[in-house]
Amino acid sequence: MSKTAWKRAGVSATAIAMVVGAAGCGTESGAQERTVTQALTASYKKTEKARTVEVAHEITFKNGPKGDNGTAKISGVQGWDPTLMDLTMTGGGELFGAGSGGPEKIRMKWVDKALYMDMGAEAAKDMDGKRWMKMDLGAVAEMSGEKGDKELQKQLTGGLDSMNQDPAQQMALLLESPNVKRVGEKKIDGVRAQHYRGSLTVEEMLKAGKTLDLLDGKERKELLDGMKASGVKTYDTELWINEDDLPVRIEVSMKMSDGDMDMVSTYSGYGVEVKVEAPPAGQTVDMMEMFMDLGKAMEESAPADEPAAEGEPATGADETPIGDELEKALKDLEELGVDVEGDPSLQKELKELEQAEKDLKKAEAELKELEGSTATG
Incomplete structure (x- = not known):
């Protein structure tokens, strides 16, 4: 929606x-x-x-x-x-x-x-x-x-x-x-x-x-x-x-x-008997859980196990590119109708995450340069 x-x-x-x-x-x-x-x-x-x-x-x-x-x-x-x-x-x-x-x-x-x-x-x-x-x-x-x-x-x-x-x-x-x-x-x-x-x-x-x-x-x-x-x-x-x-x-x-x-x-039919039961949990998708997953994806920009090669995205312990995880979470929310682009708070968190990824890539590049200098020295 x-x-x-x-x-x-x-x-x-x-x-x-x-x-x-x-x-x-x-x-x-x-x-x-x-x-x-x-x-x-x-x-x-x-x-x-x-x-x-x-x-x-x-x-x-x-x-x-x-x-x-x-x-x-x-x-x-x-x-x-x-x-x-x-x-x-x-x-x-x-x-x-x-x-x-x-x-x-x-x-x-x-x-x-x-x-x-x-x-x-x-x-x-x-x-x-x-x-x-x-x-x-x-x-x-x-x-x-x-x-x-x-x-x-x-x-x-x-x-x-x-x-x-x-x-x-x-x-x-x-x-x-x-x-x-x-x-x-x-x-x-x-x-x-x-x-x-x-x-x-x-x-x-x-x-x-x-x-x-x-x-x-x-x-x-x-x-x-x-x-x-x-x-x-x-x-x-x-x-x-x-x-x-x-x-x-x-x-x-x-x-x-x-x-x-x-x-x-x-x-x-005022006063009619009304009985309503929630659907089985196994048949239900909880929107709040979807948002919790998105929040975790935004908050957890774990450092890579190994420096990424030039041109390759940084990865976490599960070897899944951080950007890919975020993209998947955003896609799931959009399929449920959440207006990600129209929500100021979500946009703010996205910008913070993007900046964190840039800082991580910069740190990896500096580390790689330092390792190269050590090897030649």
């Missing part, structure tokens, strides 16, 4: 979690606003208690920086408190960085704070026969926290950590807006539902106050941080709530730093 693809995946994950109220026109009376607020608050409470739901999303990307537009369909089940997800995506492989040769369907699981993606049999050929790719967001946060590298964490997660926000949290955020508007009544799949419409900016999100008191401090911080990391600038929302105070349909239009996204979502 490219950096844009990871961000898109994270933005979609954020949007998928949105069972939202909406902010908008601001022309209703105070009494009507209170009625809308009461309705959305009731829906918030019912949604929070449900904890699971069956979902179906149709996501369309437009105005992408490289013309990479298109539509993806995602369906399955998800849960919150604890966060669980088992979704299947069709038609969106290229949008999310799987490439033109990627699988027609990609299954995504979220369990134990980790995201797993089934990249298909073709991708498994380049991953030692393993078809599942794992991103442990807890490990990403720990690594970036230790090194203070927030830019690296942002690139790796692309907002994917925002998936741990449940729909009730998103509704609590939008309830803060003073301009919620009820449009009317409409039947959705034969079910009567109340229709709400509006828009919200990131600035309004960040100014949210009293309504977010429904969330504890950690939940509120995760919610706002996730929205900022996803690159969302504004979004327009259409929301339908049924007679049981549960959202049944949401239409969201988002303006983002990497293009625009429209999503139509339908929800049913």
